[in-house]
Amino acid sequence: MKYYAEIINEKGAIAVDDTILTKDTLSTAGSHILEGYKPLFSAEAVERLEKNGFNISGKTHVGEFGLDLVGEFSYYNKFEDGETLKGAAAELVKSGDVKAALGVDMNGATRRAAALSNVAFLKPTYGTVSRYGVISCAASGEQLGVYGKDADTVAEIMTVIAGNDKKDGTSLFESSYTYDTNADVKNAKVCIVKELLDKADDDVKANIVSYAETLKAQGVEVEEISCDFFEAANTAWQILMCAETCNNVSRYDGVKYGHRSENYRNIDELYVNSRTEGFNFLTKAVILYGSDVLSKTRYNDCYDKALRVRRVVAEKMKELFSKYDAVLTPVCSKSEYKAYDIKDAFTKVFEESVFTAVPNLIGLPALVSCGVQLISKQFDESKLLSLSKIVERKGE
Amino acid sequence: MIMAYELVIGLETHVELNTESKIFCSCGGHSSPKEPNDCVCPACSGMPGMLPVMNKRVVELAATAGLMLNCEINRYTTFDKKNYYYPDLPCAYQITQLNHPICVNGLVKVKTAAGERDIRIKQIHMEEDAGKLVHGGNSSFVDFNRTSVPLIEIVTQPDFRSPEEVVTYLGKLKSMFKSTGISECEEGAMRCDVNISVREEGSEKFGVRTEIKNMASFEAIDRAIRYEAQRHMDALEFGTEELVQETRRFDDVSGKTFAMRNKETEADYRYFPDPNLMPIVIDDEWLEEIKANKPVALDEKAEAYAEAGISDKEIAMLMSEHTVAKLLDDVIALGCNAKDAAAWILTDCAGILRKAGLKLKDLSITAEGLSYLIKKVDEGKLNRGAAKKTLIAVIENGADPIAYCEEQGFTKEIDSSMIEAVIDKAIESNPQAVSDYKAGKEKALMAIFGACMKELKGSGDPGQIRTMLIEKLKN
Numbered sequence: 001m002k003y004y005a006e007i008i009n010e011k012g013a014i015a016v017d018d019t020i021l022t023k024d025t026l027s028t029a030g031s032h033i034l035e036g037y038k039p040l041f042s043a044e045a046v047e048r049l050e051k052n053g054f055n056i057s058g059k060t061h062v063g064e065f066g067l068d069l070v071g072e073f074s075y076y077n078k079f080e081d082g083e084t085l086k087g088a089a090a091e092l093v094k095s096g097d098v099k100a101a102l103g104v105d106m107n108g109a110t111r112r113a114a115a116l117s118n119v120a121f122l123k124p125t126y127g128t129v130s131r132y133g134v135i136s137c138a139a140s141g142e143q144l145g146v147y148g149k150d151a152d153t154v155a156e157i158m159t160v161i162a163g164n165d166k167k168d169g170t171s172l173f174e175s176s177y178t179y180d181t182n183a184d185v186k187n188a189k190v191c192i193v194k195e196l197l198d199k200a201d202d203d204v205k206a207n208i209v210s211y212a213e214t215l216k217a218q219g220v221e222v223e224e225i226s227c228d229f230f231e232a233a234n235t236a237w238q239i240l241m242c243a244e245t246c247n248n249v250s251r252y253d254g255v256k257y258g259h260r261s262e263n264y265r266n267i268d269e270l271y272v273n274s275r276t277e278g279f280n281f282l283t284k285a286v287i288l289y290g291s292d293v294l295s296k297t298r299y300n301d302c303y304d305k306a307l308r309v310r311r312v313v314a315e316k317m318k319e320l321f322s323k324y325d326a327v328l329t330p331v332c333s334k335s336e337y338k339a340y341d342i343k344d345a346f347t348k349v350f351e352e353s354v355f356t357a358v359p360n361l362i363g364l365p366a367l368v369s370c371g372v373q374l375i376s377k378q379f380d381e382s383k384l385l386s387l388s389k390i391v392e393r394k395g396e
Numbered sequence: 397m398i399m400a401y402e403l404v405i406g407l408e409t410h411v412e413l414n415t416e417s418k419i420f421c422s423c424g425g426h427s428s429p430k431e432p433n434d435c436v437c438p439a440c441s442g443m444p445g446m447l448p449v450m451n452k453r454v455v456e457l458a459a460t461a462g463l464m465l466n467c468e469i470n471r472y473t474t475f476d477k478k479n480y481y482y483p484d485l486p487c488a489y490q491i492t493q494l495n496h497p498i499c500v501n502g503l504v505k506v507k508t509a510a511g512e513r514d515i516r517i518k519q520i521h522m523e524e525d526a527g528k529l530v531h532g533g534n535s536s537f538v539d540f541n542r543t544s545v546p547l548i549e550i551v552t553q554p555d556f557r558s559p560e561e562v563v564t565y566l567g568k569l570k571s572m573f574k575s576t577g578i579s580e581c582e583e584g585a586m587r588c589d590v591n592i593s594v595r596e597e598g599s600e601k602f603g604v605r606t607e608i609k610n611m612a613s614f615e616a617i618d619r620a621i622r623y624e625a626q627r628h629m630d631a632l633e634f635g636t637e638e639l640v641q642e643t644r645r646f647d648d649v650s651g652k653t654f655a656m657r658n659k660e661t662e663a664d665y666r667y668f669p670d671p672n673l674m675p676i677v678i679d680d681e682w683l684e685e686i687k688a689n690k691p692v693a694l695d696e697k698a699e700a701y702a703e704a705g706i707s708d709k710e711i712a713m714l715m716s717e718h719t720v721a722k723l724l725d726d727v728i729a730l731g732c733n734a735k736d737a738a739a740w741i742l743t744d745c746a747g748i749l750r751k752a753g754l755k756l757k758d759l760s761i762t763a764e765g766l767s768y769l770i771k772k773v774d775e776g777k778l779n780r781g782a783a784k785k786t787l788i789a790v791i792e793n794g795a796d797p798i799a800y801c802e803e804q805g806f807t808k809e810i811d812s813s814m815i816e817a818v819i820d821k822a823i824e825s826n827p828q829a830v831s832d833y834k835a836g837k838e839k840a841l842m843a844i845f846g847a848c849m850k851e852l853k854g855s856g857d858p859g860q861i862r863t864m865l866i867e868k869l870k871n
Binding site: 021027029034037039040041043131132133134135136139140166167168169170243244247250251252253255256257267271291294295296299303307 | 438441442443444445446447448449450477479481483486487488489536538664666667668669671672673674
């Protein structure tokens with residue numbers, strides 16, 4: 001498996017997804033359209049790590065703009081037919097070559113990759129980690145997060161990168177956050193959403209059940225509940241995600257940097273041909289879907305409705321968290337995926353995102369570890385990390 | 397028979413705000429850089445990974461403009477993205493305000509020969525400017541110096557009825573913004589889209605509307621409206637063509653308007669709220685601060701000036717430069733008479749500036765310095781000639797007026813016994829002039845008076861000296 005799109009320092013401890021900018025080194029988000037792009041500055045999270053003595057090992061492969069399942073559709077890293085799909089950063093962390101890796105969680109790709117490689121990934125509360133230097137797609141829900149072998153590693157790196165950044169207008173005011181992996185969770189209450197569990201295959205279900213058993217053995221209360229809004233939440237997030245992505249990638253037009261078609265006679269052809277050549281099929285599908293939901297005739301029924309669903313989901317989740325400390329869900333419907341045709345990608349990702357969309361939609365933290373996902377209310381990362389640590393210990 | 401027609405015009409005016417930095421990044425704002433792409437950073441050139449961060453000053457200036465145009469300030473204001481592709485727009489979207497603009501429901505009074513009319517302001521919103529394309533040879537070049545420079549767009553209701561009203565309104569905006577420093581209003585910093593339709597006089601229904609885009613000079617706007625109005629009336633009266641709702645551009649050379657490509661008018665900009673910019677909430681405290689810092693609006697100021705006896709022409713001159721208007725206000729605040737102060741600035745200072753090849757805006761004297769001179773002259777402790785010499789030293793050599801007067805001995809306290817001695821000496825040494833004067837040649841007085849002044853080296857009150865001299869000569 002090829003991990004790196006670009007190696008920076010072979011002895012570096014932290015790998016960085018290629019959707020995150022690193023000064024003067026290639027940062028292409030897995031896309032042909034950004035071929036050769038070297039930014040003038042590093043992402044804030046990268047800067048903070050370097051200031052705290054962590055060296056960056058290199059840029060790990062990502063699927064184009066992080067839009068796919070786990071990183072299968074990079075322009076620079078192709079999977080063979082029948083090959084098992086894995087995320088580069090997740091596998092690299094699993095190999096032990098690096099301590100941790102940074103990834104951008106926008107539509108679940110990082111969380112799915114962590115689940116499939118059985119490492120931890122924390123998508124933190126929206127606004128706690130600066131998005132300055134993230135090759136942005138869906139600004140309202142993407143968050144920079146951390147892959148690590150366990151909860152303690154994730155917590156250590158999070159402590160370094162989280163906190164207010166004036167360069168990001170969506171950054172929250174707190175200058176730092178603490179991530180405790182030993183919080184008292186003996187009396188915590190966790191729920192499992194039946195509707196989500198039903199979407200998963202037997203392997204995944206069995207994993208959830210065993211995870212729940214381990215929690216129960218430690219005194220955590222686990223209940224199965226019924227919740228009908230995850231599908232609607234996912235549809236809303238796909239609408240917002242596609243619209244924002246369509247808008248954000250519109251700057252890649254062949255005029256200023258990155259790929260420019262050799263075949264053009266005027267500005268319209270320069271745009272069309274550069275973008276036709278530069279984006280893959282999945283990105284194009286997202287662009288089309290995104291510009292459709294923003295068009296005058298569809299805006300009210302699609303984009304605006306999605307914004308309203310976002311508010312309703314936030315209310316419903318708040319209600320849920322008045323009774324439970326965390327929601328336990330699958331991350332993917334299956335525990336293994338094989339390479340597939342990109343023409344099926346849009347639907348496949350859409351379907352799989354039902355497990356991951358809510359945290360993106362309303363900015364909640366979500367922790368993947370041992371192949372399952374725990375979601376909590378905002379700023380409750382310590383509870384998620386501590387719950388996860390109970391299960392990790394059991395495995396030792 | 398030819399019908400009587402009425403023109404109906406609405407304006408969208410873009411005004412560049414005078415800020416130190418651009419609207420969403422820390423690049424220099426309005427100050428014109430010399431070379432293309434001198435004033436550009438990864439944010440305003442549309443590089444990936446950069447996020448817009450709101451410039452607070454833009455909000456304050458936009459709200460101040462709104463207060464001057466009698467608008468309500470929206471306490472909750474948000475930004476939207478407007479999508480379109482053009483090489484001078486690096487992100488392929490413009491950040492603007494669609495749903496919650498910062499100011500709404502304003503009113504401006506416009507006075508022309510036809511009378512006074514209320515022009516309602518529909519809204520004022522904040523947005524970023526685009527860059528500039530430069531075409532040369534076989535290539536086109538993009539200059540991003542102007543991208544993300546802060547603008548406000550002032551949208552009126554269709555309340556104008558003549559090109560005179562439009563030009564008067566624009567002139568009013570220009571002097572209002574320039575005199576208060578909200579905008580430098582330099583060449584091209586104020587651009588207008590004109591919406592125009594024609595209807596039969598007395599009709600309630602609006603005619604077919606056309607929009608003439610992006611005009612920068614008042615003269616062009618005036619000509620474009622006249623041409624377009626005629627075109628509409630010809631169409632209505634003689635059926636020369638069928639009017640359609642469309643966007644047109646004005647060609648300065650031919651003096652005609654031409655339809656722009658339909659692509660432009662039919663564009664769906666796919667507006668949506670910008671998730672990178674949190675809604676701005678203007679709370680009571682902030683609004684009070686903005687109100688307290690609001691420069692006095694032109695209308696109120698002009699009224700006060702007029703009451704103080706300053707002429708309309710002088711008021712217009714004062715309003716044309718916000719630094720000069722501020723100097724006058726400060727000098728008045730320091731206790732000087734408004735009319736006198738205006739004369740000092742617009743006659744004395746302006747004259748020296750003109751001779752030195754400088755403009756009014758180059759006037760560098762401090763309010764303290766100028767009020768010092770004015771007061772000393774008023775009190776008779778400094779004569780006008782000496783004051784003028786001081787002004788020349790200030791304007792041409794950057795001298796400090798107070799220090800200069802002292803150095804030159806202009807303000808030496810002189811009692812009347814000293815003056816008397818000087819007068820006696822002058823009479824004694826100018827016997828011919830004295831006898832001429834006594835024989836009725838009034839002009840001869842000047843020679844004796846001049847000798848006194850020369851002896852006093854410019855100090856002393858000339859009026860008092862003259863009176864004393866005449867008294868002495870009576871004997």
